[in-house]
Amino acid sequence: MKKYTYTETKDTRSGFGAGLLEAAQKNENVIGLCADLTGSLKMNAFENEFPERFFQVGISEANMMSMAAGMTIGGKIPFTGTFANFATSRVYDQVRQSIAYSNKNVKICASHAGLTLGEDGATHQVLEDIGMMKMLPGMVVINPCDYNQTKAATLAIAEYEGPVYLRFGRPKMPVFTPADQEFKIGEAVMLNEGADVTIIATGHLVWEAIEAGHILADMGIDAEIINIHTIKPLDAEAILKSAEKTGCVVTAEEHQMNGGLGDGVAQLLARKNPTPLEMVAVNDSFGESGIPALLMEKYGLTRTDIVKSVEKVIKRK
């Protein structure tokens, strides 16, 4: 099992903030909108350096989404910032009609996704956003795993023409991917080559997958670990190749089982190469208030849950 080390932990939202600032320095058409969550989204540095390109819309996310669509007309590249819940479920129709169906070059940037939002509870812990956004035709859906990858993703989507949903979060996570990485939309990252099982993880669950890999290695199980930062378009080639090699798959994500990464992988495998699959995800449930680590444990989203799923899926081979 390949070793991944880190010297610091950082939140992925800060990676977004750093990426937005750099993207704005590179391209004068990059603009930012925020619905009263500038600090939470780490958009302050961008706002301070480019006040004339920052648009505070107040607590009106529907207006923000449709406005962003309008702002593309004339060549601007709007990045909208709010919590994942308010960037998806609250404004689904605005995103669907004004952005996706109208094919506008809007980057919907969403923080505090999932259970790791913690104490604010289920009203804010959206666990359905990946599903909603990936169902929209033409929408790219990205869920990076650490600070560096989120920063790289933010820079990459500024260069990409078309609507994008970028999902990130609040907790501090190990920063283990390279600072100078090239982020290729739709291309999976191989973290560890293995022979016995494929673990496909996204977002905060990628680090848990790596930790699970070490536990499995101690148990004599050689896990292949893939970081899927782009959920749509899904890297079908990488997944099929790995599933063919290992013969069984476990997916891991901080999202509902319905509609998430696991669903996408299951659909792909069922159609192209039926393979035993287990999913580590929230099982048709809302979250609740609590310390993020305890919530992840209660709802079955830890390295231990990944290990259990691997043991289960291997038996099904």
Add this chain to the structure above:
Amino acid sequence: MANIQKLEQTVSQVRRDIVRMVHANNSGHPGGSLGCTEFLVALYFEIMKHDSSFNMDGKGEDLFFLSNGHISPVFYSVLAHSGYFNVSELATFRKIDSRLQGHPTTHEGLPGVRIASGSLGQGMSVAAGAAVTKKLNDDDRIVYSLHGDGELQEGQIWEAAMYASAKKVDNLICTIDLNGQQIDGSTDEVLNMGSLEAKFLAFGFDVLIVKEGNNMTKVVAALEEAKSRTGKGKPVCILLHTEMGNGVDYMMGSHKWHGVAPNDEELAVALAQNKETLGDY
């Protein structure tokens, strides 16, 4: 000076197009379309600087956004007669493989359309966004939008109004089609909105009231007046009193013709009341 007679001739042809399009596939929204014909003809043939060779960014041009997308027949007819696409394409309205979808969209690449609309309440936000981008681009042209009065029941309209006023989006002219009707009845019966003048004033708009929204002279004068009020720190709102179904006597003033197509006999009556001036498609 505007050639009112010529504009009225165009109005007559557009009204013919509307009823023929809706009749041809037995679906669509004739009532609101007929009521807004003078407004859209004035906008595209007299008021706006626009280029029918069509570029999505529309830099250096005035832009128009139709928020109440269901009145697509009038929008399509006016775009076609303005040269955005051939009038013969109006025959494809609402048919399979057409660029003229039931509600306007960019998805099939129809020239002249810059945003999808249909789900109500989004167009004022879109228009405000486009107006802000014009300011960022040092583009001094104006952004226009049109909304139904029933559409104002959508909360997002007021989010956009609050933004446009607070942030001084003063290159924006939002027109409200006040025909007093919506699907289930009159707007007063369905959900009385009180004084829209007071509401828009309270939200910080410069408000113009046009009592005769189907009188071309009055509509052109009102739009010229609205233009002169841009650039003064406030978004502009035109409350345009129109008559649903205007120009076709049996449709006038009734919500029944919001989304119902005329039959063959009814079409003949409607066409007899509106002269063919530019040639039917």
